[in-house]
Amino acid sequence: MSSQPLDLKTLEEDLGELSETSHLSEDEERELSKKVASDLLAGFDKHYRLFRYCAQQTKKLFEEGDWHLIQQLARDRIDFYDERVKEAVDLLRRNYGSLLMSESVWAKIKTRFVTYLVDHKQPELAETFFNSAVTKILHRDYYHNRFLFVRPAVSTDYVESDPPSYRSYYPANPKSGGLRTTLRSLIADFSLNAEFVDLERDLRYVVHAARQLMPRPIKVDPDCQIQVLSSLFFRNKGAYIIGKFINANMPQPFAIPILRDSSGKLYLDTVLFNVQQIATLFSFTRAYFLVDMETPGAYVQFLRTLLPNKPKAEMYTMLGLQKQGKTMFYRDFLHHLKHSHDEFIVAPGIKGLVMAVFTLPSYPYVFKLIKDKIAPSKEIDCAGVMRKYQLVKEHDRVGRMADTWEYSHVGLPLNRFSQELIEHLKDTCESSLSFEDDTVVIKHVYIERRMTPLNIYLQQGTDAEVEHGITEYGNAIKQLAAANIFPGDMLFKNFGVTRLGRVVFYDYDEIEYMTDCNFRRIPEAPNPEAEMSSEPWYTVGPKDVFPEEFGHFLLGDRRVRKAFLSRHRDLLEYEFWQERKDRIGKGHIEDIFPYSEAIRFTNRFIRKT
Numbered sequence: 063m064s065s066q067p068l069d070l071k072t073l074e075e076d077l078g079e080l081s082e083t084s085h086l087s088e089d090e091e092r093e094l095s096k097k098v099a100s101d102l103l104a105g106f107d108k109h110y111r112l113f114r115y116c117a118q119q120t121k122k123l124f125e126e127g128d129w130h131l132i133q134q135l136a137r138d139r140i141d142f143y144d145e146r147v148k149e150a151v152d153l154l155r156r157n158y159g160s161l162l163m164s165e166s167v168w169a170k171i172k173t174r175f176v177t178y179l180v181d182h183k184q185p186e187l188a189e190t191f192f193n194s195a196v197t198k199i200l201h202r203d204y205y206h207n208r209f210l211f212v213r214p215a216v217s218t219d220y221v222e223s224d225p226p227s228y229r230s231y232y233p234a235n236p237k238s239g240g241l242r243t244t245l246r247s248l249i250a251d252f253s254l255n256a257e258f259v260d261l262e263r264d265l266r267y268v269v270h271a272a273r274q275l276m277p278r279p280i281k282v283d284p285d286c287q288i289q290v291l292s293s294l295f296f297r298n299k300g301a302y303i304i305g306k307f308i309n310a311n312m313p314q315p316f317a318i319p320i321l322r323d324s325s326g327k328l329y330l331d332t333v334l335f336n337v338q339q340i341a342t343l344f345s346f347t348r349a350y351f352l353v354d355m356e357t358p359g360a361y362v363q364f365l366r367t368l369l370p371n372k373p374k375a376e377m378y379t380m381l382g383l384q385k386q387g388k389t390m391f392y393r394d395f396l397h398h399l400k401h402s403h404d405e406f407i408v409a410p411g412i413k414g415l416v417m418a419v420f421t422l423p424s425y426p427y428v429f430k431l432i433k434d435k436i437a438p439s440k441e442i443d444c445a446g447v448m449r450k451y452q453l454v455k456e457h458d459r460v461g462r463m464a465d466t467w468e469y470s471h472v473g474l475p476l477n478r479f480s481q482e483l484i485e486h487l488k489d490t491c492e493s494s495l496s497f498e499d500d501t502v503v504i505k506h507v508y509i510e511r512r513m514t515p516l517n518i519y520l521q522q523g524t525d526a527e528v529e530h531g532i533t534e535y536g537n538a539i540k541q542l543a544a545a546n547i548f549p550g551d552m553l554f555k556n557f558g559v560t561r562l563g564r565v566v567f568y569d570y571d572e573i574e575y576m577t578d579c580n581f582r583r584i585p586e587a588p589n590p591e592a593e594m595s596s597e598p599w600y601t602v603g604p605k606d607v608f609p610e611e612f613g614h615f616l617l618g619d620r621r622v623r624k625a626f627l628s629r630h631r632d633l634l635e636y637e638f639w640q641e642r643k644d645r646i647g648k649g650h651i652e653d654i655f656p657y658s659e660a661i662r663f664t665n666r667f668i669r670k671t
């Protein structure tokens with residue numbers, strides 16, 4: 063396994079095979095390994111400094127309400143990792159070149175690297191960076207624990223920063239002044255450089271919401287405390303306080319979104335206590351958070367106490383550390399393979415024209431390979447598909463597009479593939495496959511969360527489920543449109559339903575920015591014959607979209623039609639699309655809340671401003 067290809071040749075391709083030992087003396091090897099290990103660590107430290115700087119900048123931009131720059135920063139940050147890895151690899155090749163052509167040197171480099179991580183605050187990320195660089199330099203044959211961190215060598219348990227990753231407050235302590243005063247100082251400790259519209263009012267709402275939740279009579283135990291992560295979680299137009307309230311050894315997670323109104327003042331929009339609502343904030347369908355963390359391991363550990371069912375891989379990813387997410391996903395996946403025996407199969411549903419998709423029933427992910435030959439009707443090539451997937455990675459996914467992890471050179475055990483799947487992959491993706499002994503090596507694959515394809519959900523659903531699926535489908539399209547995404551192919555098979563019943567889009571090869579689309583009304587037919595003809599009587603440009611046509615291919619089924627027309631008739635009208643496009647064109651960034659409107663304070667409590 064390695065991360066996304068950086069278009070670098072391995073040393074072996076350049077200089078031939080590594081020898082077992084080098085011609086250097088023991089001392090020379092030791093000196094060399096010190097230098098290489100410290101160069102690699104310096105490369106990582108530079109990366110992480112820039113990564114943190116982005117989050118520090120975001121706080122300022124949030125205070126100033128510069129949403130466009132926050133989005134830009136979030137997008138740019140995604141590329142930082144590969145840029146730093148490339149720099150590190152170039153440096154090693156330039157400085158040491160053929161000196162690196164022995165296994166004994168690489169084994170020493172890894173050992174030396176571990177010693178440098180003893181007091182490091184991000185050892186797990188540094189190990190991943192090491193892997194990313196080394197897999198660019200060495201051939202796949204060397205991807206094992208002697209040269210790489212296949213398993214972590216340094217534990218992140220109890221790694222802490224100074225000041226620590228979370229702060230504790232004691233509202234029941236007589237000196238604290240009570241819950242509201244405690245919350246006031248908790249918020250002040252984030253040192254936001256902007257005024258609140260009416261903080262006292264918002265604190266009353268938070269206290270009120272908390273009281274509604276507490277079992278009666280309220281009994282305060284000696285351990286009563288509030289713990290909050292020390293940095294705010296920024297995304298789009300929101301900053302989130304993430305923490306837990308503990309009483310009688312019972313942790314109650316919470317999240318408080320802070321928003322900014324048009325006059326530049328702040329307010330607490332709501333408080334989320336429900337674990338599912340908080341899990342939704344960290345969903346793989348949303349953009350990554352920007353958080354200034356000295357010890358990300360401690361953040362993940364804290365978050366896991368709030369959301370124990372969320373895999374660590376997804377936590378790291380949502381904190382913007384997507385390469386760490388990839389590493390952890392792959393380790394989990396290999397572990398799962400060892401402890402399961404089912405077969406990889408073709409993913410249920412309608413096969414794609416662009417992607418070959420397979421899954422392991424016992425594991426909730428799908429694997430997507432770009433086909434060798436893409437149907438001409440698709441008017442896209444492999445590089446184009448990769449660009450669209452990258453666009454989705456970098457764009458605000460607004461809870462409606464699935465994130466993907468991209469891998470190259472993934473080895474999977476051949477005996478776990480069903481016969482039908484191997485034949486399907488050989489037929490469609492031969493150039494992506496190679497067979498090494500008992501292993502199928504896949505050159506390039508996207509991995510994403512498995513969902514129930516919406517077409518299957520609608521076919522098999524009860525009337526209530528069809529109603530729900532279609533309502534969600536329309537909401538998904540509307541939110542994507544608000545985020546400047548036109549899905550292109552709106553057929554139900556291109557959407558999936560998550561475990562929480564949300565509809566999410568996953569077929570990216572035809573997506574366009576709304577602002578690049580040319581929405582049109584169908585012109586009047588010049589005569590009845592033209593109207594009856596199978597060919598359109600008007601010219602159609604490559605970016606033209608005719609919303610009035612959507613109904614023809616979406617609404618064949620009676621139940622679907624009824625639900626759609628009662629909820630989302632506007633999607634069939636030119637005006638809806640043009641109006642959205644115009645708003646985006648004027649620079650408007652819509653508010654899309656990752657929680658329901660109904661739980662916002664403004665809808666729960668009558669505001670006395």
Ligand SMILES: Nc1ncnc2c1ncn2[C@@H]1O[C@H](COP(=O)(O)OP(=O)(O)OP(=O)(O)O)[C@@H](O)[C@H]1O
Pocket residue numbers: 409410411412413414415416417418419428430464510511512513514515551555556558568569570571
């Ligand atoms: N995340 C997912 N969860 C479950 N099934 C999926 C997922 N992604 C894809 N599939 C299945 O694989 C099929 C093809 O996937 P996808 O739509 O991404 O391919 P495509 O080649 O781009 O399709 P199209 O021909 O519509 O462009 C889907 O119709 C669905 O049945």
